[in-house]
Amino acid sequence: MKIAIYGQYYKENTQEIISKIFTVFKNYTVEIVFESNFYKVIEEEKILQQPFPIFNSHKDLDGSFDMFISIGGDGTMLRAATFVRDKNIPILGINAGRLGFLATVPQESIEKLLPLIFEKNYNISSRTLLSLDYEGKDESLDNLDYALNEITVSRKDTTSMITVETRLDGDYLNSYWADGLIISTPTGSTGYSLSCGGPILTPGANSLVITPIAPHNLNARPLVIPDDTYIELKVSSREEQHLVSLDSRIIAVETETILKIQKTDFKINLVEFPHEKFLDTLRKKLLWGEDKRN
């Protein structure tokens, strides 16, 4: 099995996590390839007993890889998706972070759960993504014009609200007067959208959520729409530019630009183990099980 390993940070517990992974791997035939920046740091820390091959960018990943292991929190998982892109390589998230909604394997369970990938005892949770297009698209996007969690428009360099004219399949929906607007996938529904009052969607729901950020149209509420809807947003503002975010990445765009948002034709596959399924994560991470009355 050929496995890519990626992490954004080296912290005091990274060595222990890598050592647990290697303890499992030594029982199987595994070809390990590290992401180059992560490899540089762990080499400096001298925790590897032999050299390993590296990959530098998404271009170095191909169909020969069976699995992509992300060591970190949800932010690292979002970055992992930018390496994997449309390559269909399943991503397994080891949670070295805090919440770990997407990175579902706790450090303590590495030795128990990792062997399951070799026994093929896991499910794939396919996640919908959103793509962004507009005339004069920013080159800095470097083809990273899609989001696993959400695409958001928001105000820039002003405390004044922006107006977000919104069309669904060409039909006028509303002009939100707000700090911004979130278009969220089911995956992103437990992220920013949730903080703004949006509903939680299970990963398999074929829907998207449009959630305004602090709307002054007090009647405006989060709206669930089919995920094959073609969404157009046009922001008006006192400023010349507004912000557009795709997950953790952010760019400035001229106001009055028509932003075209739709579902991508590929998905990101997350590895899901028994007992670490979405519904378990909901109860554990959003503390639903903490109400002692039931």
Ligand SMILES: NC(=O)c1ccc[n+]([C@@H]2O[C@H](COP(=O)([O-])OP(=O)(O)OC[C@H]3O[C@@H](n4cnc5c(N)ncnc54)[C@H](O)[C@@H]3O)[C@@H](O)[C@H]2O)c1
């Ligand atoms: N007010 C908010 O809630 C708010 C504001 C901005 C961004 N975000 C979220 O943060 C994401 C970017 O992550 P980052 O690491 O760069 O920022 P960050 O460091 O500010 O982390 C944001 C938090 O959101 C959590 N998170 C991310 N994706 C999630 C998901 N799908 N379900 C549940 N929780 C999730 C992370 O665990 C982390 O605790 C964005 O995609 C957005 O969803 C949330």
Ligand SMILES: Nc1ncnc2c1ncn2[C@@H]1O[C@H](COP(=O)(O)OP(=O)(O)OP(=O)(O)O)[C@@H](O)[C@H]1O
């Ligand atoms: N490779 C790693 N080794 C050890 N700890 C890590 C590693 N990557 C991340 N962490 C820890 O997790 C924290 C958060 O990481 P990350 O930015 O990936 O997630 P996040 O978006 O903040 O989400 P979460 O709430 O899940 O932590 C880091 O500040 C660090 O403490």
